[in-house]
Amino acid sequence: MARKKEYNKEEVLEKAMQLFWRNGYETTSMQMLEKEMGINKFSIYSAFGNKQGLFLESLNHYKLRINSIFEPLIQGTKGIEDIKQFFYDSVRSNFNDEPLKGCLVTNTYNEFSESEDVLIKEQMTSFMEDLKAIFIEKLQMDPNKDQETVLKQANYLLLAKHGLAAAARVNTPKEIKDYIEMTFKNL
Amino acid sequence: MARKKEYNKEEVLEKAMQLFWRNGYETTSMQMLEKEMGINKFSIYSAFGNKQGLFLESLNHYKLRINSIFEPLIQGTKGIEDIKQFFYDSVRSNFNDEPLKGCLVTNTYNEFSESEDVLIKEQMTSFMEDLKAIFIEKLQMDPNKDQETVLKQANYLLLAKHGLAAAARVNTPKEIKDYIEMTFKNL
DNA sequence: ATAATATCTAAACAATCGTTTAGTTTTGTT
DNA sequence: AACAAAACTAAACGATTGTTTAGATATTAT
Numbered sequence A, B: 001m002a003r004k005k006e007y008n009k010e011e012v013l014e015k016a017m018q019l020f021w022r023n024g025y026e027t028t029s030m031q032m033l034e035k036e037m038g039i040n041k042f043s044i045y046s047a048f049g050n051k052q053g054l055f056l057e058s059l060n061h062y063k064l065r066i067n068s069i070f071e072p073l074i075q076g077t078k079g080i081e082d083i084k085q086f087f088y089d090s091v092r093s094n095f096n097d098e099p100l101k102g103c104l105v106t107n108t109y110n111e112f113s114e115s116e117d118v119l120i121k122e123q124m125t126s127f128m129e130d131l132k133a134i135f136i137e138k139l140q141m142d143p144n145k146d147q148e149t150v151l152k153q154a155n156y157l158l159l160a161k162h163g164l165a166a167a168a169r170v171n172t173p174k175e176i177k178d179y180i181e182m183t184f185k186n187l
Numbered sequence C: 001a002t003a004a005t006a007t008c009t010a011a012a013c014a015a016t017c018g019t020t021t022a023g024t025t026t027t028g029t030t
Numbered sequence D: 001a002a003c004a005a006a007a008c009t010a011a012a013c014g015a016t017t018g019t020t021t022a023g024a025t026a027t028t029a030t
Helices: A009-024 A030-037 A043-049 A053-066 A067-075 A080-090 A106-109 A118-138 A148-166 A173-184 B008-024 B030-037 B041-048 B049-063 B067-075 B080-090 B102-110 B119-137 B147-167 B173-185
Strands: none
Touching: A009 A030, A009 A053, A009 A080, A009 A118, A009 B147, A030 A043, A030 B008, A053 A106, A053 B049, A067 A080, A067 A118, A067 B067, A080 A148, A080 A173, A080 B049, A080 B147, A106 A148, A106 B102, A118 A148, A148 A173, A148 B147, A148 B173, A173 B041, A173 B147, B008 B030, B008 B049, B008 B102, B030 B041, B030 B049, B041 B049, B049 B067, B049 B102, B049 B119, B080 B119, B080 B147, B080 B173, B102 B119, B102 B147, B119 B147, B147 B173
């Protein structure tokens, strides 16, 4: 009993996410989003509530989109090798002449670390905790590692991943490769 | 033949720098700066030109201020141990119940990685290159290391420093400590 | 065909952004 | 004492921020 949407929600969300990914939350204006998404501001507000709502949905869209990177990590059975491959998958764009945008989650984590936006901070914290849990599980696959070592190495890898994501926006493929290789050299 | 300034330039610069450090460039407004620095907008503009000028001077002020961290690194004679100490010095606030603001240079590096602000990007790039040169020099103190290894480890440490600075804004002292120890374990 | 309703466009909203202007006050020199 | 120069206050600048409103348009169920 009503008019049809002239846009596809997934498609415009993908475009919004790309823009947020490239510029961050604060720098991306509704005007830019309107232009990039190709739909009117009113349509954005009816579909996503407000800018924060659009961003949160963009984050979720991002998580689904990078499933191809997480799936092998979660499903893998090779322990620490899976994590290393995950590191490489995370920065694939650095080796493919694609624009370097790092990791949207880490970018957001950095941008909002001093912010008081509760919803977004919660999303970030839970995401990081999930990742740490996965790392721990992978590290525990090695029976020679006691629990203390596992936790220590998980902390190490979590921060390494964090740093890699940040660095991936500015560093060269060679620097990235050196970093990943050194990181996993003696684990 | 003129009126005296009622403020001390170093003092207001310190306050501006603190604010930029906490919030980043984009999030810090002239209104906030006016309030924090305790002087009028007009005075800010006469002294620093514009917001970007104020930020660039804040960056320089920051570099002078963290001299106590860099001096031991540059003057040190213990090679890699100096770098490790430098890492610890960089995140001292994490161990001292002080507010966690990470490293202003790295925060800025991240915030401006996709920006087109040439002046600020130049400052960041030169800063990172300087740091890498110092790392290389330190690593070369070990005569057992060939040049290829030196470069590889320098890349590794530069990214590690980058990641540490980002992570220092959100992680716990234990996580930070685990990270630093693991980073230097097998160099 | 008509009524109902959701979606569109386009303009306007108040608030804030970085920046500038106008006018006053203070200081130092002659 | 009078003038000149710099620093102050406070208000306003136009542009842009995120958000909302008003009205036209399109679609569907009856």
